[in-house]
Structures are given as structure tokens and as C-alpha cells.
Amino acid sequence: MSLNQSEIFEWLDRANLGECPPLWVIQYLLDSKYYASMRATISKFEKQWNISVVNYQVQKSSEALFTAVRGASRREDIAMRSKARLLRMDKLKMASLVGENPGFDFLQQCCHDDPALQIVIKKVLAKFPQWGIPCVEGVLVDREK
Numbered sequence: 001m002s003l004n005q006s007e008i009f010e011w012l013d014r015a016n017l018g019e020c021p022p023l024w025v026i027q028y029l030l031d032s033k034y035y036a037s038m039r040a041t042i043s044k045f046e047k048q049w050n051i052s053v054v055n056y057q058v059q060k061s062s063e064a065l066f067t068a069v070r071g072a073s074r075r076e077d078i079a080m081r082s083k084a085r086l087l088r089m090d091k092l093k094m095a096s097l098v099g100e101n102p103g104f105d106f107l108q109q110c111c112h113d114d115p116a117l118q119i120v121i122k123k124v125l126a127k128f129p130q131w132g133i134p135c136v137e138g139v140l141v142d143r144e145k
Helices: 005-016 023-030 035-049 074-098 104-113 115-127
Strands: 051-054 057-060
Touching (some): 023 035, 023 051
């Protein structure tokens, strides 16, 4: 996806006012000549937006969701897993769009914690064989170990 000049400035203005753009918009701006402006805005709202930039890639700071409160009720647990799935899907979609490997540990955790994501992960791995992470009988294989 791409943005025209007007959309770019609209998103930058909205972000400067504290509105979190979609992850793909943030990544688009980080990959453009507007990197410095977007990075400054992210620094200001990083905690509020619950995002971080690692190796020039934007991602939800979702680790807290994956290590949720142990004593949560069944309803809270379902809600937490649902939110975690959405955040993981966002990260997997971003990886698929930009070709950036989200890491073996992340992929393995997704497969282990959420079997519904296994299909998505298999498709992403098939799209990027250069990552060197084969899926054999539903199990990810780390060639580096």
C-alpha cells in the first residue's frame, strides 16, 4: 500500500496529536523520507500506543499480553488470548508485507500458544523460504540450533 502526499501529512498531523496510525502506516512512514518525523512522534507516544521500533520495524509491544496475569478468570483469559491473536496477526501481516523475519522464537510461540495461527505461519514461511525455517509435520524447525 502507499500513501499520497496529502494522506502522509494527514497521518503525521494526527499522530502528532496523539492518534495512533495503523501499523502499516507507521511502517510506511518509517520507510520513507519522513522517518525522522515519525520516529520523533513515536518516541513521544510509544507507551501510550503500546508500540516499539526494533531494527527499523514497528511492532506492538505485546509481550505483556503473552505473559498475562496467571490467576485471570476464564472470560479474561479468552479476551486476553483474543487480543494477543490480533496483535500477533498484525505482526505476521507486517512480516508478510515487508519480508522481515519476525524471528523463530516468535513464530514458535505463536504456533504453540495459538494453533489457529499455524496456517498463517505456514503461508508466510512458504512465501519466504529464504528465512530458512521449515515446517515439518506442523512443527517449526530451527536450522540454527
